[in-house]
Amino acid sequence: MKPELRKAWDHQVLVGDGAMGTFLYQMGFPVGISYEELNLTSPEVIRDVHRRYVEAGTQILETNTFSANYDKLSKYGLESKVEEINRAGVRIAKEVAGPNGYVVGAIGSIRGGKRTNISTSELKQYFEQQITALLTEGVDGILLETFYDVEELYLALSNVRRLSDLPVICQFAVEDLGRTLDGYTMPEAFRLLQQEGADVIGFNCRTGPNGIMGALRTLEGQLSVPVSVYPNAGVADYVDGEYRYGATPEYFGQMALKFADMGARIIGGCCGTTPAHIAEIASALKGYVPQPISYEPVPVQPPVVIHEQLAEDTSVSKTPNIVDLVKQRHTVIVELDPPRDLDIVKFMKGAQALKDAGADALTLADNSLAVTRMSNMALGHLVQAQTGLRPLVHIACRDRNLIGTQSHMMGFDALGIDHVLAVTGDPARFGDLPGSSSVYDLTSFEIIRMIKQLNDGIAFSGQPLKQKAKFVVGAAFNPHGKHLHKAVARLERKIAAGADYIMTQPVYDPELICAMKEATKHLEIPIFVGIMPLASGRNAEYLHNEVPGIQLSDDVRTVWLGSKELRAELWA
Incomplete structure (x- = not known):
């Protein structure tokens, strides 16, 4: 009879399985379908993948349920089949694992590294539904994998612990610098999860063996629980219309021994790995006797700022920022749309005229109404350099993914443009290029929080930066609508995310302005009321x-x- 899972990893290094999704892709199943639905429609395919991994030496099988939650399945119209898909996934895996193998119910992050609008109560509901289905079919443990931030993983773990005392493995997706997306160091994150009842904590996805090795090194001498590692097979390359991974099975075998020497008790593979990779891991670990590890509790400290700002920064003007200026006198900012042409002569003359008239800042929209205009970054730099007028640039969530947004913000910082307004952005299909895509990796709430994170010297990925940004971040406020209190509640959420000032949509009703003042008098940040001249009836x-x-x-x-x-x- 097999030992209970907790006892099993105490005395040996267990071999996990490899990728499911990318392996199915290699088998010819296209991207864009629900691989979890195959538990119902093609169980023999999932059974065959599990069988190949077991024959390669896998001792712990993951169920094919990584994205089998309400939110992810709803994208395929499968939200009513959450329980059915999860329970089928467990049955298939248990059938292949047999009496001597272990089956853990796989649960992936719902946010997936994005700051989505899914509420905490919804997350709890979705996790509980999936966990309950997996537990009903009798898994040996739960694997929470590919989580990017402590908050969501902690929430998922809390749900498991409320429902079961089975072993729980928690895995972060991080890079080699070992910080979560919400800024925690790995010792801090490990300790928090251990206190909530995690049995094993580790890393998977996002990076290959070398990156996970780097993350593990941040824990040297500070392990508080056993560790698991499931690296990708290197970085994916897109060749001839296909995704390919370069890390060889032999390389995985070599790295498995290094991971084991560092204290890993479960070693498997993630994206790009195959039964051949797992076979090399199993071969390398055959006969391996792990050394006892003394797990030392690590006291939790609040996330720390990594780098202090330089004592003197001569590149930044000593002019008070907009928020400070409001405290001194009435302040006026004026919006001037970037041109839809390559000719900027008229625009620059307008900027100079506004400077001469006493405007305190020039605000430049980011392709407002989804109509293509010249880059507000380029124009903002020219305005600042040629007129001395402060640029206040809009940042729309519509046009850039997380990578592009951080890159964009880093460019603003390099140019000395430090006043921004975070907006959602009008959908691309309503603009002059309706065939273009709207990205919306971030909401306006999330982009505010992420930009302020740069001010703490932490990148969107959670990695420390060598210096801090100095962004003053604004948020938009639309007071029009039937329920002003609901708009104010939304505004309060933006302030909680880190907004430093507010700009309203144009307001033409004096009574509404008075109502706005009354409804927002408890807020301590400045609110700029929009006034837009009317040209004609x-x-x-x-x-x-x-x-x-x-x-x-x-x-x-x-x-x-x-x-x-x-x-x-x-x-x-």
Whole structure:
């Protein structure tokens, strides 16, 4: 009879399995389908993959349920089959593992490294539904894998512990510097999860053996629990229309021994690994006797700032930022749209005129209404250099993924542009290039938080930076709508995320301005009320009826349009 899983890894290094998703891809199953649905539609395929890994030497099989939660399955119209898919996954794995093998229920991150709008209560519900289904079929343990931040992994672990005392393996997806996406060092993260009841904590995905080795080195002398490692087979390359991974099975065998020497008690593979990789791991570990490890508890400290700012920074102007300036006097910022052409002469003349008129900052939209315009980064730099007027640039979530957004922000920092406004951005399909894609890796709440993270000297990935940014981050506020209190509640969330100041949509109703003041008087950051000149009655009707976020009062429209007869004449 096999020993209980906790006892098994006390005395030996257990061999995990390899990738499921990328292996199915190599077998010809396309990207864009639910691999978890195959538990129901093609169980013989999943059974065959499990069998190959067991024959290669796997002792711990993961169920094919990584993305079998309500949120992920709903993208394929399968949200009603969460329980059915998870339970089928366990049955298939148990059938192949036999009486001597272990089966752990695989549960992946729902956020997947993105700061989505999924609420905490929804996450709890989705995790509980999947965990319950896996436990019902009698798994030997639960594997929580590919989590990017402590918050979500802690939440998932808490749900398991509330439902079961089975062994739980928790795995982060990090790079070699060993920080989570929300800024925790690995000793801090390990200790928090150990306190919540994690039995094994480790790493998988995102990087190959070398990267995970680097993350492990950040824990040297500070292990608080046994460790598991499931590296990718290196970095994926896209060749001739296919994804390929370069790390060989032989290399994985060599690295398995190094991982074992560092205290790993479970070693398997993630993306790009195959039964051949697992066979080399099993061969390398055959007869290996691990040394006892003294697991020393690591006291938790709050996340620390890695690098102190330089005592003197002569590259940045001593002019007070917008937030400080508001405390000294009335402050005016003016929006000037970047041109839709390559000619910037008129734009630059306008910027200079606004500087001469006393504007405190020039705000530049980021392809507003999804209409393609010149880069506000380039124009902001030119405005700053040629006129001395402070640029305040918009950052839209629509056009850039996480990589592009951080790169963009790093560019602003290098150019000395430190005032930004974070906005969601109008959907691309409504602009002048309707065939383009809207990215939306981040919401406006999340992009605010991530930009402020750069001010702490921490990259979006959780890695420390060599210096801190100095961004003053604004947020948009749309007071129009039936329920002003709901808009204010949304605004409070943006402030909690780190917003330093607020800019409203254009407001034309004096009563609404008074209501806004009353509803936001408890907020301690400045709110810039938008005022947009109206060029004509036609312009007024266009803004009121067609532009999102702008509503004109009846009084204002009456002033412009007058009688019905005049209105008909204007639109003739």
